[in-house]
Amino acid sequence: MSTSSAPFLPFIPFTRPHFDQATIDAVAEVLRSGWVTSGPKLAEFETALSEYFGGRPVRCFANGTATMKIALQVAGIGPGDEVITTPISWVATSNVILSVGATPVFVDVDPVTRNIDLNKVAAAITPKTRAIMPVYLSGLPVNMDQLCAIAKTHELRVIEDAAQAFGSQWQGKRIGSIGDLVSFSFQANKNLSTVEGGCLVLNNADEAKLAEKFRLQGLTRQGMDGMDVDVLGGKDNLTDVNAVIGLHQLKQxxxxxxxxxxxxxxxxxxxxxxxxxxxxxxxxxxxxxxxxxxxxxxxxxxxxxxxxxxxxxxxxxxxxxxxxxxxxxxxxxxxxxxxxxxxxxxxxxxxxxxxxxxxxxxxxxxxxxxxxxxxxxxxxxxxxxxxxxxx
CATH class of the missing domain: 3.90.1150.10 (Aspartate Aminotransferase, domain 1)
Structure with a gap:
C-alpha cells in the first residue's frame, strides 16, 4: 500500500473546533456592547443550560478545572478526606482533589470501557472516603445505576467528571440531568466549546448560591450597602464573550x-x-x-x-x-x-x-x-x- 502522495495532502489535526459566522458576529456584538465580562449573556447561557438539563441549577466557570474544584468545595470535601477516582484521565481530575487538601484514591479501569471499574470501588472505600469522582473517557459514561447504588450504600457524594460527556446519556437521560454534582468542560476541543470554560450542574438553589461565592472571591453581596465575603473563593467567572459562543454552540x-x-x-x-x-x-x-x-x-x-x-x-x-x-x-x-x-x-x-x-x-x-x-x-x-x- 503506497503512501507516497500523503505528504501533499492537507494536515488533519486530531481535533478542530468549529465556529460559524453567526457565532463570530455574536462575539463582535458582545465586544461592541461594552459588557464583556460576566453579564446578561452569561445569565442567558446558564438558563439555556438549565433547560437542557431538565431544570437543574447550572453555574458556569472560567474552565473545567475550576468547575471540578468548586464541586468538591460545595460537597464540603477537604483535608483528611479521600476521593476515589480513575488513573486514566487528564491530570486535572486528581489535581483538584489535592488542591482542596483531600487524597485521591485510584481504582483501576475496566479494560473494555477504559473507565473506572465500578466492581473494584467497594474494596477501595475506607472510613475517610467522602466521594467518588468517575471520569467519562471520550464521552462514554459508567453504569450510572451501579454508581448511584454504591454511593447510596456507603453514603458518598458523586462528583461526575463529565468534561468530555456533554451530549452523552444514560438510559435515555442526558448526563447532567441526573446524578449528584456533574462537571462539564467547554475547552476548545470539547463537543460544545466556549474556547475556555465549564459548567457545574447542582442539586438546589443553596448549592448554586455557594458555587457563585466560590467562583468570585467568596462575595455574598455588593452595592450601596457595601460588600461581604464569608468563604474563601477565587476568580473563576465565565465572561459574556465565552457565554455567547456557548449559546451558539448549543444550537448546533x-x-x-x-x-x-x-x-x-x-x-x-x-x-x-x-x-x-x-x-x-x-x-x-x-x-x-x-x-x-x-x-x-x-x-x-x-x-x-x-x-x-x-x-x-x-x-x-x-x-x-x-x-x-x-x-x-x-x-x-x-x-x-x-x-x-x-x-x-x-x-x-x-x-x-x-x-x-x-x-x-x-x-x-x-x-x-x-x-x-x-x-x-x-x-x-x-x-x-x-x-x-x-x-
Missing amino acids: LPAFQARRSALAKQYFSAIRSAMHSAGLSHMQLELPVENFINTNWHMFQVVLPLAQLKVDRAQIMTELKELGIGTGVHYPAITGFTLYQKLGYKLDATPIAERIGRSILTLPLFPGMADEDIGRITHALVTILQKYAKP
Whole structure:
C-alpha cells in the first residue's frame, strides 16, 4: 500500500473546533456592547443550560478545572478526606482533589470501557472516603445505576467528571440531568466549546448560591450597602464573550453530534476492513466500545497492540504526522507522573490503566472532517501496523 502522495495532502489535526459566522458576529456584538465580562449573556447561557438539563441549577466557570474544584468545595470535601477516582484521565481530575487538601484514591479501569471499574470501588472505600469522582473517557459514561447504588450504600457524594460527556446519556437521560454534582468542560476541543470554560450542574438553589461565592472571591453581596465575603473563593467567572459562543454552540450541538456519530461508524467499518485486507485480523488492536446510544463520540481512541509490534507508540505517531495526520495521547496513567510518584503512588498498582495509558492513541475526530479523511487515516495507520508487525 503506497503512501507516497500523503505528504501533499492537507494536515488533519486530531481535533478542530468549529465556529460559524453567526457565532463570530455574536462575539463582535458582545465586544461592541461594552459588557464583556460576566453579564446578561452569561445569565442567558446558564438558563439555556438549565433547560437542557431538565431544570437543574447550572453555574458556569472560567474552565473545567475550576468547575471540578468548586464541586468538591460545595460537597464540603477537604483535608483528611479521600476521593476515589480513575488513573486514566487528564491530570486535572486528581489535581483538584489535592488542591482542596483531600487524597485521591485510584481504582483501576475496566479494560473494555477504559473507565473506572465500578466492581473494584467497594474494596477501595475506607472510613475517610467522602466521594467518588468517575471520569467519562471520550464521552462514554459508567453504569450510572451501579454508581448511584454504591454511593447510596456507603453514603458518598458523586462528583461526575463529565468534561468530555456533554451530549452523552444514560438510559435515555442526558448526563447532567441526573446524578449528584456533574462537571462539564467547554475547552476548545470539547463537543460544545466556549474556547475556555465549564459548567457545574447542582442539586438546589443553596448549592448554586455557594458555587457563585466560590467562583468570585467568596462575595455574598455588593452595592450601596457595601460588600461581604464569608468563604474563601477565587476568580473563576465565565465572561459574556465565552457565554455567547456557548449559546451558539448549543444550537448546533445536534448537528455536531450526528456528524461525530457518523464518522465513528465509518471508523469501525474502515478499520476492520483494512485490518482484514492487510492480513492483520489476528492483531489485537482494541477499538472503543461500539455504543451509539450513550456516547457523544468526543474522541475515537484505539489501544495499540504494542506486544505484537517492533515499534513503540511514539514512532507510530511520528510516522502518522509525517503523513499529515495528527494524533494524541489521552491519557497516560496519572500514577506514573513524577508528582504522584513523589506522593507514593505506584504505577503497577493499577496495571490495566498502566497498559492502556502506555498504548492508547487518539485518532482525529471532529465535525469538520470529510468522509474521505477516515479512509486516509485508517489506511495510514494500518500500513504502519503492517510494516512493524512481528512475524
